Amino acid sequence: INYLKPFLSLNSFFFLRKTSLYQIFFLFIKKKKEKKMPRDPMRWESSELIGVLNFLLNNFEDWNSNHLNACIKAIEATNSKRDAKSIYNKVYSLIKAMEEFLTTGKKASTSNIIWEDTTIHDLVRRMYNKSKERKKQEEKNQQTRNRSSDGDTEMTDAIDVGQVIAESSTSRTKRRVSQMPFSTDVINALYDEKIRQIEQLRSKLTKTVEATNSEFLKLNAQVPYSIDVVKNTCDEKVKKIDQLRKELIETIELANSKYEKLKSFN
Known part of the structure; x- marks a missing residue:
């Protein structure tokens, strides 16, 4: 037994050495994977995303001129806890989707949230259309x-008057053809107006119901009205308006697509 002790010690040494190297290698791989994992500790809630998208849509000129500055303003307006880069990455990924x-x-x-939430879907679609x-x-x-x-606008002293008129007419025709015949701006403006009207009605009815119910409670009488009825009614109106706007926008996009095909037809 005694003569085996040096070998046992030597084997134990190599075993421990291999084990240590394995542990170091394992820790190295683990740290490397952790570095590659995206750091987004906060999950995006629908209400938070709707607030950001609404702000950027209403301040589209700021977004168009400088994305990050617009995101900074969105943080201030919505009290978001995220940084500008995080907001930009999220909005950009939704628009690309x-x-x-x-x-x-x-x-x-x-980007499942686009397909799960109709409000976010419509806001992202509007952002994409405006950007396009x-x-x-x-x-x-x-x-x-x-x-x-x-030098297309260069003029000479010997230009014929008829040629100028013909070129001017052609230029106007090209300008008309290059523009899209239908725009979603009018629909979006009407949609925003209708949404504001519904929200005003919701606020007014809610206050009326609360005041009426309060008087009934003072008399120890049964409350006759429910705020849930107001909420459900207004939500249903918003849902119908969303659907109408969606159908109109799809119709316009289809019409513009056919127009482009007609314009490029040879």
């Missing part, structure tokens, strides 16, 4: 500037 859906019909699984329209307008303006710099 909407773009993929409207282009291919595929619903991104990473603004991008088209900027591209058109850039093309106009490029044509001007290339």
Whole structure:
């Protein structure tokens, strides 16, 4: 037994050494995985996201000119606990998911909240449409500037009057053709107005019901009205308006799509 002790000690040494190396390697891999994991400790609630999207939609010029500055303003307006980068990443990912859906019909699984909440779906769709329209307008303006710099507007002393009139007419026709014939802005403005009317009605009815019920309670009488009835009625109106606006926007997008096909037809 005694002559085996050095070997046992040596084996034990190698075993412990291997074990230590294994533990170090395991800890290294674990730390590496932890670094790769995205850090988003707070789950986005629907009410929080609706508040941010509403602000950005109502201040779209700020969003269009500087995304991060607009997100900072959104934090101040909604009292969000997130930073500007987190808000920008979320809004940008939702807009890209909407773009993929409207282009291919595929619903991104990473943005389920769009498909689960109709209000968020409509707000993101409006953000996408506004961004798309603004991008088209900027591209058109850039093309106009490029044509001007290339000498398209250069005039000579020998231009025929008839040629000027013909070119002017052609230019006006091109401008009309380049614009989309139908816009969702009017529908969105009407939708916002109707939503404000419903919210005003909700507030007025709620106050009336609370005041009436309070008087009945003073008399120890049964409360005749329920605030839940007011809430359910107003929510149903909002749901119907959402559906109508959704159908109108889809109709307009379909019409614009056919218009683009007609315009590019050869």
